[in-house]
Amino acid sequence: MSEPKRIVIVGAGLAGASAAAALRDNGYDGEIAVLGAEAHRPYELPPLSKRILLGQSDEPDWVRDADFYSGHDIDLRLGTGATRVELGARVVQDARGGRHSYDRLLLATGSQPRTLPVRGVDLPGVYSLRTLDDALALRSAFAGSPRVVVVGTGWIGTEAAAAARQQGAEVTMVDVLPGPLWVLGPEISEVFAGLHTEHGVQWRLGSGITELTGGPSGVTGVRLADGSELPADVVLVAVGAVPRVDLAHAAGLELADEGGVAVDASLRTSAPDVYAAGDIAAQWHPRYGRRVRVEHWANAKNQGAHVAANLAGGQEPYTRSPYFFTDQYDLGCEYRGLADPSRDELVVRGDLGKREFTAFWLREGQVTAAMNVNMWDDGDALQALVDGEAKVTPEQLRNSDLAALP
Known part of the structure; x- marks a missing residue:
C-alpha cells in the first residue's frame, strides 16, 4: 500500500495518541489529526485507580509532554468528539461541525462504564471511574471516612476498594459473583478476598441490587435482592465497561459477536483504509486463532504503536499476548x-x-x-x-x- 497524505485518528486516549506518536517516531511526514472528546491531553488510565485515588498524585501519566503534539505537527483537537464517519466520502464530522477528510482512518474510541439498570443510579454520590475527572471526584468523595459501597468486584472495583480503605473509609463490596476477580478462578479469587478482608472490607457476594436509595441531597443506601439495605454515602458502580462502537455501527462497519469492531490480524476493519485499535478492536488474533478483544492498558498502548506502521502502508499482524497489572495494598x-x-x-x-x-x-x-x-x-x-x-x-x-x- 502507498503512504497516505492525511491520517485522521478518532479518539485521543492511549491507543490513538500512541498511534499518532508512533507515526511521527517512524518518520511519517503527512498530515495527522487527532479528535478527542475530553478536555485533557491524552493520558494513561492505570494511575486513576491507583496513585490518584490514593492521593499520591493529582496527574496521570501523560502519553507525551504537552508540547509534543504541536512540536511534531499533530493537529490535536481536544473537546472535539467525532459524531459521524462517512466512509464513501472519506470524511469524519466532529461535534463542532468540522469536517475532516482522510486517506486512512483509525478508530480508537475506547470504552465507557457499564451502568446498572436500577432506580437511583443518577443520584448525587453515585460514581463511575473511567476518566481523570472521575478519579479526582471519587477521591474527594472518599475523604472524611464515608461509608462506601463498591458494586462490582473486578479490577476497577477491587483497586478502588483498596484505595478507599487506605484513606479510612468503611467499604462494602457487592457482586452477584461468589468472589472478587472471579475471572481468575476460585483459588486466585480467594487470595484477593483474603487480602481485602484483612484490610477491613465487608462483603455481600452472590447478591443482586434492586435499587440505590436516597434523594436530592444524595445516595443513602444500596438495596439488595434479599430486601436488605446497605447504608452508603458513596457508591461506586464498577460492573465493567462496554466498547464505544456507536460511531462504527452508524458508519456500517462490521461488528463482532464478541463485542467491538471486527478487525483482521493487522487491525483493518471491513471498510477500505479504516482501522481500529484498543478497547474497541475485536481482532482476529493469529496466536489464538479467534477474535480477541482486550480492554487493558498494554493492549491499547501496543496496538496503537503497532497500527501506526499499517496506517502508513504496512500490513503486519499484531501478535502480542495480553498483559495487565494491579497494585492493591501490599500486593502487586x-x-x-x-x-x-x-x-x-x-x-x-x-x-x-x-x-x-x-x-x-x-x-x-x-x-x-x-x-x-x-x-x-x-x-x-x-x-x-x-x-x-x-x-x-x-x-x-x-x-x-x-x-x-x-
Whole structure:
C-alpha cells in the first residue's frame, strides 16, 4: 500500500495518541489529526485507580509532554468528539461541525462504564471511574471516612476498594459473583478476598441490587435482592465497561459477536483504509486463532504503536499476548496471556497463603497464561513461556528453573 497524505485518528486516549506518536517516531511526514472528546491531553488510565485515588498524585501519566503534539505537527483537537464517519466520502464530522477528510482512518474510541439498570443510579454520590475527572471526584468523595459501597468486584472495583480503605473509609463490596476477580478462578479469587478482608472490607457476594436509595441531597443506601439495605454515602458502580462502537455501527462497519469492531490480524476493519485499535478492536488474533478483544492498558498502548506502521502502508499482524497489572495494598501482580479458568488446569509455584506465588494455567499441557504475585524475578521467562505456548508439566512449573524450560 502507498503512504497516505492525511491520517485522521478518532479518539485521543492511549491507543490513538500512541498511534499518532508512533507515526511521527517512524518518520511519517503527512498530515495527522487527532479528535478527542475530553478536555485533557491524552493520558494513561492505570494511575486513576491507583496513585490518584490514593492521593499520591493529582496527574496521570501523560502519553507525551504537552508540547509534543504541536512540536511534531499533530493537529490535536481536544473537546472535539467525532459524531459521524462517512466512509464513501472519506470524511469524519466532529461535534463542532468540522469536517475532516482522510486517506486512512483509525478508530480508537475506547470504552465507557457499564451502568446498572436500577432506580437511583443518577443520584448525587453515585460514581463511575473511567476518566481523570472521575478519579479526582471519587477521591474527594472518599475523604472524611464515608461509608462506601463498591458494586462490582473486578479490577476497577477491587483497586478502588483498596484505595478507599487506605484513606479510612468503611467499604462494602457487592457482586452477584461468589468472589472478587472471579475471572481468575476460585483459588486466585480467594487470595484477593483474603487480602481485602484483612484490610477491613465487608462483603455481600452472590447478591443482586434492586435499587440505590436516597434523594436530592444524595445516595443513602444500596438495596439488595434479599430486601436488605446497605447504608452508603458513596457508591461506586464498577460492573465493567462496554466498547464505544456507536460511531462504527452508524458508519456500517462490521461488528463482532464478541463485542467491538471486527478487525483482521493487522487491525483493518471491513471498510477500505479504516482501522481500529484498543478497547474497541475485536481482532482476529493469529496466536489464538479467534477474535480477541482486550480492554487493558498494554493492549491499547501496543496496538496503537503497532497500527501506526499499517496506517502508513504496512500490513503486519499484531501478535502480542495480553498483559495487565494491579497494585492493591501490599500486593502487586502481573498477568500475561489469556486463560480460561473453567477449562484450564491451575498450577501454583510458591505460597498462596503468603501471597507470594506464580500461577500458571495449562491447557492440554501448554501454558496459556501466567500471573506473578509479589514475585518479580521471572518476568522474561514467564513471557517466553506464554508466547511460546510452552509444552510443560505441572511438576516442571513448580520446581524447575523457569528460564530453562522450553
